[in-house]
Amino acid sequence: xxxxxxxxxxxxxxxxxxxxxxxxxxxxxxxxxxxxxxxxxxxxxxxxxxxxxxxxxxxxxxxxxxxxxxxxxxxxxxxxxxxxxxxxxxxxxxxxxxxxxxxxxxxxxxxxxxxxxxxxxxxxxxxxxxxxxxxxxxxxxxxxxxxxxxxxxxxxxxxxxxxxxxxxxxxxxxxxxxxxxxxxxxxxxxxxxxxxxxxxxxxxxxxxxxxxxxxxxxxxxxxxxxxxxxxxxxxxxxxxxxxxxxxxxxxxxxxxxxxxxxxxxxxxxxxxxxxxxxxxxxxxxxxxxxxxxxxxxxxxxx
Amino acid sequence: xxxxxxxxxxxxxxxxxxxxxxxxxxxxxxxxxxxxxxxxxxxxxxxxxxxxxxxxxxxxxxxxxxxxxxxxxxxxxxxxxxxxxxxxxxxxxxxxxxxxxxxxxxxxxxxxxxxxxxxxxxxxxxxxxxxxxxxxxxxxxxxxxxxxxxxxxxxxxxxxxxxxxxxxxxxxxxxxxxxxxxxxxxxxxxxxxxxxxxxxxxxxxxxxxxxxxxxxxxxxxxxxxxxxxxxxxxxxxxxxxxxxxxxxxxxxxxxxxxxxxxxxxxxxxxxxxxxxxxxxxxxxxxxxxx
Numbered sequence: 001x002x003x004x005x006x007x008x009x010x011x012x013x014x015x016x017x018x019x020x021x022x023x024x025x026x027x028x029x030x031x032x033x034x035x036x037x038x039x040x041x042x043x044x045x046x047x048x049x050x051x052x053x054x055x056x057x058x059x060x061x062x063x064x065x066x067x068x069x070x071x072x073x074x075x076x077x078x079x080x081x082x083x084x085x086x087x088x089x090x091x092x093x094x095x096x097x098x099x100x101x102x103x104x105x106x107x108x109x110x111x112x113x114x115x116x117x118x119x120x121x122x123x124x125x126x127x128x129x130x131x132x133x134x135x136x137x138x139x140x141x142x143x144x145x146x147x148x149x150x151x152x153x154x155x156x157x158x159x160x161x162x163x164x165x166x167x168x169x170x171x172x173x174x175x176x177x178x179x180x181x182x183x184x185x186x187x188x189x190x191x192x193x194x195x196x197x198x199x200x201x202x203x204x205x206x207x208x209x210x211x212x213x214x215x216x217x218x219x220x221x222x223x224x225x226x227x228x229x230x231x232x233x234x235x236x237x238x239x240x241x242x243x244x245x246x247x248x249x250x251x252x253x254x255x256x257x258x259x260x261x262x263x264x265x266x267x268x269x270x271x272x273x274x275x276x277x278x279x280x281x282x283x284x285x286x287x288x289x290x291x292x293x294x295x296x297x298x299x300x301x302x
Numbered sequence: 303x304x305x306x307x308x309x310x311x312x313x314x315x316x317x318x319x320x321x322x323x324x325x326x327x328x329x330x331x332x333x334x335x336x337x338x339x340x341x342x343x344x345x346x347x348x349x350x351x352x353x354x355x356x357x358x359x360x361x362x363x364x365x366x367x368x369x370x371x372x373x374x375x376x377x378x379x380x381x382x383x384x385x386x387x388x389x390x391x392x393x394x395x396x397x398x399x400x401x402x403x404x405x406x407x408x409x410x411x412x413x414x415x416x417x418x419x420x421x422x423x424x425x426x427x428x429x430x431x432x433x434x435x436x437x438x439x440x441x442x443x444x445x446x447x448x449x450x451x452x453x454x455x456x457x458x459x460x461x462x463x464x465x466x467x468x469x470x471x472x473x474x475x476x477x478x479x480x481x482x483x484x485x486x487x488x489x490x491x492x493x494x495x496x497x498x499x500x501x502x503x504x505x506x507x508x509x510x511x512x513x514x515x516x517x518x519x520x521x522x523x524x525x526x527x528x529x530x531x532x533x534x535x536x537x538x539x540x541x542x543x544x545x546x547x548x549x550x551x552x553x554x555x556x557x558x559x560x561x562x563x564x565x566x567x568x569x570x571x572x573x574x575x576x577x578x579x580x581x582x583x584x585x586x587x588x589x590x591x592x
Binding site: 040155156158159161162165166168169170171172173174175216219220221222224225 | 369372373374390393394396397398399400404405406409410411412415416419420422423425427428455457471475477481
């Protein structure tokens with residue numbers, strides 16, 4: 001028993017692990033909540049785009065000697081708002097426009113990166129992230145930004161829910177749907193920059209999408225989706241960081257893989273798609289109504 | 303009494319402009335999506351208390367007309383007034399119900415959640431629904447006969463139940479103007495009767511109902527007035543004028559089948575599918591295996 005406790009407490013002796021765990025939990029909380037909206041609104045691709053677009057911002061901030069968060073946030077939020085603007089304008093297929101925009105931004109980042117003279121390895125670190133190397137100063141910035149995002153989302157959650165579920169109905173009865181959408185994408189930009197430190201640019205999208213997708217397989221109420229997605233993300237972060245500590249593997253990848261395993265389990269066993277669902281189906285003769293409720297995630301035919 | 307006489311007998315006519323309050327006024331409104339024109343030069347006055355059916359073939363601009371009234375589309379030209387103010391000014395007194403296909407039925411919300419959303423714009427930011435909100439939600443659920451299914455996820459509902467839920471959401475908002483896109487499409491006869499009873503009762507208290515429909519018989523029997531739409535406003539008239547063969551021909555072109563019944567009743571059938579007016583940025587949700 002005491003061995004087990006030691007297994008959990010030993011890593012906490014190091015400052016790295018303390019700060020890393022704290023940062024991991026904060027990032028997971030904000031990603032779980034924002035990810036619920038990302039999944040419901042179908043913004044996964046946008047999340048990926050915005051995270052890649054943050055890279056040139058980080059490089060420019062590095063070149064100018066200003067805080068990296070600032071550069072990344074400006075680039076990410078600007079890209080998110082540009083995407084929202086493009087989507088409202090139409091004209092070009094939306095995913096095409098997003099694809100063009102984010103590949104171009106990432107290329108700019110890589111190009112600027114190669115102009116840096118000398119060693120800039122910590123910038124490369126942002127590609128895969130390492131939450132264990134977070135400084136106390138970064139941790140404070142991260143916590144403040146995450147709290148701002150969470151506070152805004154929780155304050156506006158019923159308006160955001162209505163605007164996400166039925167934009168037309170919400171707008172017709174007086175909710176500022178366009179402004180809520182810009183706000184949501186702006187917050188998504190900030191969330192992504194906050195998360196990049198933990199899991200890196202390439203894996204941020206998993207942090208956003210996977211816990212929320214897992215939660216969507218398990219519950220059918222929005223309020224529970226938010227809390228379950230956040231809880232799953234937090235648990236995955238903690239487990240992933242311990243795995244990273246003991247197995248000496250990359251922390252971001254470990255967190256994301258734990259999340260992915262949880263998703264796989266929910267898919268295989270969960271009440272809506274998995275074993276539990278099939279057992280129930282075989283016991284009860286389903287009527288047309290209950291069968292139509294067993295939808296799978298993403299089964300939307302345009 | 304024939305269908306026509308019954309329909310005409312209890313109608314509230316689309317009166318002259320000076321009589322009573324006007325719920326919706328469109329003045330030479332032209333609107334479209336992107337570069338595609340959908341409706342041109344529509345001038346229409348809908349008096350408060352109207353029960354107006356908007357009919358026309360696929361792609362005629364029926365949904366467009368509802369959306370432009372709801373403030374969801376900006377007209378290219380022309381002026382719109384709703385409930386005596388410019389578009390948007392009285393939005394909290396308007397309830398809009400989209401076509402069923404524009405709703406994501408996998409969304410993790412229950413029947414009660416959806417109906418409560420009707421109250422959201424009225425509750426205010428950062429506040430939770432209060433006692434009065436809950437009471438109105440319950441009353442709306444009872445009115446449409448869905449109170450026992452309040453906790454059910456919306457994907458687990460039949461087509462008729464889904465329409466009932468969205469009407470309940472509109473009722474819970476206590477609006478003065480109902481703008482409904484295909485409120486009785488794809489529902490069974492009982493549901494259609496129930497929903498039309500509810501809407502008619504609302505108009506008796508001075509509220510205005512404007513709804514698109516593909517069901518010409520329903521338009522004739524259960525609405526008070528009709529607007530014929532095909533890229534423009536062809537005509538407006540009492541519900542009985544649904545059977546006016548000249549107007550039907552002008553509105554539907556070759557897409558309508560007119561049957562002459564034994565007692566002289568005309569029955570008109572439209573091809574009842576509805577993919578008209580899809581704006582480029584709308585997502586349609588189709589149920590698999592339904």
